[in-house]
Amino acid sequence: MTYQRWTLRTDNTSYTVRLSPDGPWAELDAWGPLGVEDGPSALDRSRRTHFITPADAAPAEYLPYGLRPFTGSELVASRPDGEDRGVWWAFAGAEADEGSLRLAFHDELLGLRTVLHYETVPGTDVILRWTEFTATEELRLERLDSAAVNIPVSGVARLTYLTGQWSQEFQRTQLDLPRGTFTIGSLQGAPGHGYAPWLAVQDGESPAAYGIALAWPGNWHITAEAEPGGSVRVRAGRVPHEGVALLAPGETLATPRLACAFSPEGLDGLSRVWHRYERRLSGERLHRPRKVLYNSWEATGFDVEAAGQLELAKTAADIGAELFVVDDGWFTGRADDTGGLGDWWPDPAAFPQGFDQFVADVRALGLDFGLWIEPEAISPKSRLYAEHPEWVYRIEGRPGRLVRNQFLLDLGRTDVQDFVIETLDRLLGTYDISYLKWDMNRPPTERGRPGAGRVDLDAEHAAGYLRVLDHLRSAHPDVTVEGCAGGGGRIEHATIARTDVVWPSDNTAPLDRLSIQYGFLHAHAPHVMSSWVTDAPGVFDPRPRSLAFRFVNAMCGVLGVGADLRAWTPEQRAEAARWIARYKEVRDVIHHGEARLLGTPEDPSCGVQYDAGERTVVAALSTGRLDGAPLVPGRSARLRLRGLDPTARYRDTATGTTYSGAHLVHYGLPFAWSRDHDADLVVLMRE
Numbered sequence: 001m002t003y004q005r006w007t008l009r010t011d012n013t014s015y016t017v018r019l020s021p022d023g024p025w026a027e028l029d030a031w032g033p034l035g036v037e038d039g040p041s042a043l044d045r046s047r048r049t050h051f052i053t054p055a056d057a058a059p060a061e062y063l064p065y066g067l068r069p070f071t072g073s074e075l076v077a078s079r080p081d082g083e084d085r086g087v088w089w090a091f092a093g094a095e096a097d098e099g100s101l102r103l104a105f106h107d108e109l110l111g112l113r114t115v116l117h118y119e120t121v122p123g124t125d126v127i128l129r130w131t132e133f134t135a136t137e138e139l140r141l142e143r144l145d146s147a148a149v150n151i152p153v154s155g156v157a158r159l160t161y162l163t164g165q166w167s168q169e170f171q172r173t174q175l176d177l178p179r180g181t182f183t184i185g186s187l188q189g190a191p192g193h194g195y196a197p198w199l200a201v202q203d204g205e206s207p208a209a210y211g212i213a214l215a216w217p218g219n220w221h222i223t224a225e226a227e228p229g230g231s232v233r234v235r236a237g238r239v240p241h242e243g244v245a246l247l248a249p250g251e252t253l254a255t256p257r258l259a260c261a262f263s264p265e266g267l268d269g270l271s272r273v274w275h276r277y278e279r280r281l282s283g284e285r286l287h288r289p290r291k292v293l294y295n296s297w298e299a300t301g302f303d304v305e306a307a308g309q310l311e312l313a314k315t316a317a318d319i320g321a322e323l324f325v326v327d328d329g330w331f332t333g334r335a336d337d338t339g340g341l342g343d344w345w346p347d348p349a350a351f352p353q354g355f356d357q358f359v360a361d362v363r364a365l366g367l368d369f370g371l372w373i374e375p376e377a378i379s380p381k382s383r384l385y386a387e388h389p390e391w392v393y394r395i396e397g398r399p400g401r402l403v404r405n406q407f408l409l410d411l412g413r414t415d416v417q418d419f420v421i422e423t424l425d426r427l428l429g430t431y432d433i434s435y436l437k438w439d440m441n442r443p444p445t446e447r448g449r450p451g452a453g454r455v456d457l458d459a460e461h462a463a464g465y466l467r468v469l470d471h472l473r474s475a476h477p478d479v480t481v482e483g484c485a486g487g488g489g490r491i492e493h494a495t496i497a498r499t500d501v502v503w504p505s506d507n508t509a510p511l512d513r514l515s516i517q518y519g520f521l522h523a524h525a526p527h528v529m530s531s532w533v534t535d536a537p538g539v540f541d542p543r544p545r546s547l548a549f550r551f552v553n554a555m556c557g558v559l560g561v562g563a564d565l566r567a568w569t570p571e572q573r574a575e576a577a578r579w580i581a582r583y584k585e586v587r588d589v590i591h592h593g594e595a596r597l598l599g600t601p602e603d604p605s606c607g608v609q610y611d612a613g614e615r616t617v618v619a620a621l622s623t624g625r626l627d628g629a630p631l632v633p634g635r636s637a638r639l640r641l642r643g644l645d646p647t648a649r650y651r652d653t654a655t656g657t658t659y660s661g662a663h664l665v666h667y668g669l670p671f672a673w674s675r676d677h678d679a680d681l682v683v684l685m686r687e
């Protein structure tokens with residue numbers, strides 16, 4: 001049978017969509033390595049359906065409730081009065097260019113036009129998918145997913161996802177799904193700490209890995225259903241406030257982008273597809289060196305005052321930091337977490353010579369200056385709250401709940417966005433600030449805007465947040481922006497596209513951090529992963545690890561220091577200075593190279609390998625278990641490298657030892673771990 005088909009090609013993959021022979025919908029024909037579409041579709045199935053419709057069994061790219069009544073649909077629409085519920089559409093044409101495809105469907109009764117968009121991302125193996133809706137009369141959308149993806153499985157579908165909670169984000173978790181439905185998501189007005197908006201699917205033990213990631217800073221869901229016909233169908237999209245988005249007549253509503261990725265090389269290969277994609281999201285900003293920062297939060301908490309900060313800044317400069325960031329506590333009314341948010345004025349008591357003088361003093365040490373801010377937050381004690389109580393999310397007649405002693409501003413309001421923009425412009429225009437850490441520390445609870453009627457507050461907040469980030473980029477292009485939400489509560493592609501780095505977690509304890517970073521690097525690139533060396537044992541994880549371990553671990557991304565350097569011995573400071581100097585020599589490889597995850601944090605040894613040009617950098621970490629050597633017979637631990645040329649020779653630039661590529665891949669790079677030697681950074685030069 002011949003069907004109308006379209007194939008999109010990325011560097012190494014192809015994605016073929018066809019019109020279904022069974023009804024008015026598009027379905028997946030093939031997705032995998034280039035050329036995979038050449039053969040009968042692996043998603044073809046017997047067309048006998050019992051008790052369900054053919055659409056329910058189809059590997060459909062996108063179907064509305066109405067046409068697909070039983071097994072899960074991506075779109076639920078009705079008239080505002082609830083009449084004419086469901087969508088039955090007809091195919092209304094295709095437009096295809098090199099790298100993009102648009103498929104239109106039209107429901108005459110509802111007056112709804114739905115366009116499925118596909119776009120390849122040059123230089124990557126990512127295809128972006130999203131959907132646009134236009135209607136002639138007002139419609140109520142109760143579900144408006146971005147896309148559905150289909151993965152044929154011959155055995156059991158293996159799902160990999162990143163889960164956790166505050167301080168334990170990005171734990172890599174796996175689940176085999178023989179049948180049934182699996183859902184992750186967030187209703188916290190942000191992606192949340194519980195689950196990353198990211199999923200990978202594999203066919204049992206088969207290495208080929210399919211991945212999706214949703215670019216949306218608000219509420220979301222990803223739902224995977226193992227279907228009877230031997231495939232997994234994954235639906236993903238944003239979740240509108242109180243479950244309803246209104247589509248005004250003539251308006252076009254676009255869903256968030258869903259990035260779809262494939263790698264034949266398992267989750268590790270898939271991670272490199274995501275890394276390449278995020279390097280692309282960073283654009284030319286990728287090539288700005290990410291400076292070694294010092295952040296004073298863990299050292300001084302809210303106890304911020306000029307003399308103490310300058311003492312820290314001096315020591316930070318001495319060990320080689322390039323940027324000093326003052327975190328929470330620099331503004332009026334912020335003696336603790338009960339006040340100050342919203343009144344973004346430096347506290348004159350803490351900076352008696354003036355804040356500009358303080359910034360100048362920091363800069364005189366040769367450091368750039370950075371500042372923390374939480375633009376969406378407001379303390380009930382603040383002047384801002386006294387002046388604008390209506391700017392806070394609230395429901396008339398209901399008490400507002402405090403979380404971390406603060407309320408949340410309704411950033412969907414244009415006047416609130418304008419206030420935030422003016423505040424940022426004022427701070428960045430008045431003081432010599434080159435780095436901004438944007439934090440957000442509470443979810444919306446009593447989320448309402450009295451008098452506004454039915455509004456999709458989640459979408460409006462997301463749009464306001466992105467508008468302000470876009471403003472920062474255009475009005476202050478030289479300012480580096482760090483995205484943070486009480487750790488990793490708001491990390492997704494829309495944020496990553498508009499920030500320079502993100503903060504994966506407040507947990508900086510060495511072994512906890514290792515596991516957080518391991519999960520993080522499955523989905524996100526090293527150049528966006530902000531990571532600090534802090535004081536052992538840290539506040540969460542008492543398991544001792546050396547200073548070297550903490551440095552090597554933090555160097556796996558963008559190195560920072562957050563320890564109380566005032567208490568460090570001269571020997572510790574000297575060691576820190578050596579590590580920072582080494583990091584500066586290799587950070588271009590770490591941030592621009594191809595990264596490979598070696599082993600897991602559950603193994604006695606693990607690490608990350610970075611390759612760029614002739615250089616290979618290996619960050620190697622011993623997680624604790626030793627083999628007793630040299631007291632008893634034992635061999636060195638080994639980390640097997642990957643992707644090297646077996647016939648080439650590689651020289652360890654520190655020791656001069658040379659290895660063949662075959663040796664490094666087959667046996668691995670040796671490490672003689674001991675109690676005092678639990679981490680190493682090896683730089684290999686291809687000869």
Ligand code: DGJ
Nearest residue numbers: 297327328484486487506
């Ligand atoms: C939460 C952030 O994740 C921390 O790094 C720190 O900035 C605190 N907020 C400050 O309140």
